[in-house]
Amino acid sequence: DAKTTQPPSMDCAEGRAANLPCNHxxxxxxxxxxxxxxxxxxxxxxxxxxxxxxxTNEMASxxxxxxxxxxxxxxxHATLRDTAVYYCIAGGGGANNLFFGTGTRLTVIP
Amino acid sequence: DAxxxxxxxxxxTEMGQEVTLRCKPISGHNSLFWYRQTMMRGLELLIYFNNNxxxxxxxxPEDRFSAKMPNASFSTLKIQPSEPRDSAVYFxxxxxxxxxTQYFGPGTRLTVL
Numbered sequence: 656d657a658k659t660t661q662p663p664s665m666d667c668a669e670g671r672a673a674n675l676p677c678n679h680x681x682x683x684x685x686x687x688x689x690x691x692x693x694x695x696x697x698x699x700x701x702x703x704x705x706x707x708x709x710x711t712n713e714m715a716s717x718x719x720x721x722x723x724x725x726x727x728x729x730x731x732h733a734t735l736r737d738t739a740v741y742y743c744i745a746g747g748g749g750a751n752n753l754f755f756g757t758g759t760r761l762t763v764i765p
Numbered sequence: 766d767a768x769x770x771x772x773x774x775x776x777x778t779e780m781g782q783e784v785t786l787r788c789k790p791i792s793g794h795n796s797l798f799w800y801r802q803t804m805m806r807g808l809e810l811l812i813y814f815n816n817n818x819x820x821x822x823x824x825x826p827e828d829r830f831s832a833k834m835p836n837a838s839f840s841t842l843k844i845q846p847s848e849p850r851d852s853a854v855y856f857x858x859x860x861x862x863x864x865x866t867q868y869f870g871p872g873t874r875l876t877v878l
Binding site for chain 2: 689753756
């Protein structure tokens with residue numbers, strides 16, 4: 656599975672959009688980009704995933720560059736409850752082994 | 766939908782004791798995964814099952830660890846004997862099909878004294 660690189664931490668003002676970047680320059684053609692988040696000590700929560708098209712669901716939007724070497728997770732209106740560690744994972748469809756890495760700790764500030 | 770259920774949520778035991786962690790996957794899901802999370806090593810896959818059959822146990826740290834899935838609705842992770850370095854949060858996850866994403870349980874926080 657391709658390795659991903661994320662900034663260790665980010666701050667975002669409450670109500671503003673949070674844009675979390677991820678680099679996956681070694682991603683192969685059949686590997687997806689998955690995003691999960693982990694709030695405090697809870698189990699990781701699935702957010703969204705995509706292959707090459709941009710995706711949107713009720714939680715977030717995923718923007719993948721045309722060369723697929725990087726992506727951005729967008730939380731359109733961050734709330735205090737979005738404070739969490741966000742993990743970007745690149746792997747095969749189904750991703751048997753989700754290599755979580757260290758993620759980005761997002762802090763939403765009132 | 767109750768989600769993935771894990772028990773106990775917290776376990777404190779003494780070194781040398783046997784520990785059994787339990788997981789009930791989401792109904793109808795065909796794959797089940799056991800992960801361990803520590804501050805030092807992050808989240809690591811220990812073992813996963815497809816249709817109750819262990820497929821990859823390369824992440825199981827040593828022979829003290831064993832996992833079973835006797836049926837589609839139940840799995841156990843056993844540590845015997847337990848050691849202080851086994852202290853971690855253990856997560857179970859399940860997946861509907863190979864093309865689906867994994868859904869995690871709330872975890873079991875294990876402390877071995």
